[in-house]
Amino acid sequence: MASPDPSVTDRVRALVAAHRGDRGALLPILHRIQAEFGYVDSDVVPVLATELNISRADVHGVVTFYTDFRAEPAGRTVVKLCRAEACQSVGAEQLVAYAERTLGVKVGQTTPDGSVTLEQVFCLGNCALGPAGQIDERVHGRLTPARLDALVTKAVDA
Incomplete structure (x- = not known):
């Protein structure tokens, strides 16, 4: 698996930091990632897991369960x-x-x-x-x- 672009990683970490003390922070973070980048790239899953101290499977499960999250960019x-x-x-x-x-x-x-x-x-x-x-x-x-x-x-x- 490729590592995400360092600027993307930094931005994801900043979004996590903005919600670090929140209960159930994963969903609002994922919504912000999608709003900013247009989709939730699979390369950010390990970053989110590490930053939130949860498993990659937990992050992946949330991303794939909710149909509002995209794994690739949408059309215009x-x-x-x-x-x-x-x-x-x-x-x-x-x-x-x-x-x-x-x-x-x-x-x-x-x-x-x-x-x-x-x-x-x-x-x-x-x-x-x-x-x-x-x-x-x-x-x-x-x-x-x-x-x-x-x-x-x-x-x-x-």
Whole structure:
């Protein structure tokens, strides 16, 4: 396993120091790492384990358990499609299948050109307007394949 860049290691240590006395510090630290770097690189796992005096397995377990954490950078545009029951009842599964076909990736993957990452979520709080999705930070309701295409194209071209 390669060692992370020294500047990354220093930044991770600084984030740990900012939360050192906090109970349950790992989650807020991981959120800050992802916010700053865009993902939680596997190379920072041993640094976090050492700094927090926990096992690498504990850190890895948290990173892989929570779907909000990424192990690699996301695409320039992130498309999250809701798969909760209310959205399922109005066509979410068909919309996910359509998105996978048109983007050429499965949920959890990024297009080869790095333009779009397709993700799933299990409720955006937009249940009355399903199927719902989130493109970058904006929630959209009543998505159809055509509307999804238009919104993704607009986001990618922005």
